[in-house]
Amino acid sequence: MKKTIRDIDVENKRVLVRVDFNVPMNSDLKITDDTRITATLPTINYLIEHGAKVILCSHLGRPNGQVEPKLSLRPVLARLSQLLNKEVVFVEDFLNKQSAAPLKDLKSGDVALLENIRFYKQEEKNDEAFAKKLAALADVFVLEAFGTAHRKHASTYGVAKLIPAVCGFLVESELDVFDKALNNPERPFVAILGGAKVADKLPVIENLLDRVDTLLIGGGMAYTFIKAIGGNVGMSLVDSSKLDLANKIMDKAKEKNVKILLPIDNVGAKDFSEDAETKVFNSGFFADNYQGMDIGPKTIKCFKKEIKKAKTIIWNGPLGVYEYDKFRRGTNKIAKYVAKNKGMSIIGGGDSVAAVQSLGYSRRISHISTGGGASLMLLQGKSLPCVDLIEDK
Numbered sequence: 001m002k003k004t005i006r007d008i009d010v011e012n013k014r015v016l017v018r019v020d021f022n023v024p025m026n027s028d029l030k031i032t033d034d035t036r037i038t039a040t041l042p043t044i045n046y047l048i049e050h051g052a053k054v055i056l057c058s059h060l061g062r063p064n065g066q067v068e069p070k071l072s073l074r075p076v077l078a079r080l081s082q083l084l085n086k087e088v089v090f091v092e093d094f095l096n097k098q099s100a101a102p103l104k105d106l107k108s109g110d111v112a113l114l115e116n117i118r119f120y121k122q123e124e125k126n127d128e129a130f131a132k133k134l135a136a137l138a139d140v141f142v143l144e145a146f147g148t149a150h151r152k153h154a155s156t157y158g159v160a161k162l163i164p165a166v167c168g169f170l171v172e173s174e175l176d177v178f179d180k181a182l183n184n185p186e187r188p189f190v191a192i193l194g195g196a197k198v199a200d201k202l203p204v205i206e207n208l209l210d211r212v213d214t215l216l217i218g219g220g221m222a223y224t225f226i227k228a229i230g231g232n233v234g235m236s237l238v239d240s241s242k243l244d245l246a247n248k249i250m251d252k253a254k255e256k257n258v259k260i261l262l263p264i265d266n267v268g269a270k271d272f273s274e275d276a277e278t279k280v281f282n283s284g285f286f287a288d289n290y291q292g293m294d295i296g297p298k299t300i301k302c303f304k305k306e307i308k309k310a311k312t313i314i315w316n317g318p319l320g321v322y323e324y325d326k327f328r329r330g331t332n333k334i335a336k337y338v339a340k341n342k343g344m345s346i347i348g349g350g351d352s353v354a355a356v357q358s359l360g361y362s363r364r365i366s367h368i369s370t371g372g373g374a375s376l377m378l379l380q381g382k383s384l385p386c387v388d389l390i391e392d393k
């Protein structure tokens with residue numbers, strides 16, 4: 001267990017909190033979903049109530065080290081002030097003495113927000129001198145940005161190396177949930193993996209083989225497995241460099257008594273487009289000019305049975321090409337079955353999270369992770385570099 005803000009004295013201390021305010025905005029720069037702001041309120045309110053001088057720091061989008069007015073955190077400032085019901089000081093450029101002056105005058109319980117930290121090119125390079133300047137603003141660092149906890153940036157890893165660092169409540173709950181599921185799950189434990197990046201997902205499968213009872217594999221990555229066992233996958237997405245590894249994984253699963261279920265049928269399309277001609281193929285029997293775009297109806301039924309029995313579920317990645325309505329059915333059905341399950345359910349990764357949210361199932365999921373990349377790293381059995389810098393309790 002890592003130290004959290006509960007384990008330190010924050011009264012009158014300057015506390016730099018790395019949050020993830022990377023919220024979606026429309027073209028009028030209106031925030032369309034403020035979940036990432038509301039998710040950090042328990043930490044911010046705790047710090048206010050305990051007399052800290054709170055300095056918040058976040059990135060927004062990918063300005064690549066340039067000042068981009070469209071990616072300013074000002075809209076977040078307004079929303080945050082509203083939610084906290086108090087004025088939040090905005091610091092346009094903390095490297096500029098005049099602009100940073102209000103930080104010196106912060107009183108116990110005050111809150112300040114720094115402008116988008118990725119406006120500085122030093123941030124993503126984890127520049128040491130830049131991290132030192134950031135660290136000089138505070139006595140303590142709080143990691144509350146789970147979504148960037150796997151990256152070695154100046155405002156995450158760089159600062160945590162220089163001043164005492166602890167977790168905020170959001171990071172604490174993310175770590176707890178994954179730890180419980182991976183190391184002490186209620187069984188049966190079912191993992192559902194989809195998506196396209198086979199290279200990212202194979203290490204996840206390798207790690208999960210020591211933990212889960214059943215693995216359901218869908219999405220683009222399934223075709224590498226189907227091809228590996230000699231099936232014809234037509235034009236489907238395949239990572240040819242991973243065929244041997246896919247076979248080794250399936251052998252290892254047998255040894256460990258882990259059930260791996262691949263799709264038994266698939267919705268194929270003549271080309272990668274929404275209005276392509278489609279046809280359902282049994283796995284391994286694709287026509288040469290079709291590619292797999294979604295799991296088929298028999299697979300949905302078969303996966304449903306396993307999900308129904310599960311007491312712990314981890315899901316990462318869409319079961320089909322989720323961006324197109326026509327190939328969203330598999331992912332949406334799986335979202336429904338996971339939501340219906342009464343056990344512990346954890347979802348990470350953009351498209352799978354989007355599916356449960358758009359269908360209104362969010363509240364029926366035990367935990368929706370705020371970090372796709374970070375959660376994938378935990379599922380691979382790796383620790384997060386920024387979290388490693390935080391002392392154990």
Ligand code: AMP
Nearest residue numbers: 195196197219220292293317320321322
């Ligand atoms: P990942 O980042 O690995 O979770 O992959 C997500 C992407 O996988 C989404 O953009 C999906 O469109 C894509 N995807 C899912 N199923 C397939 C498929 N059968 N063929 C190609 N891409 C897919």
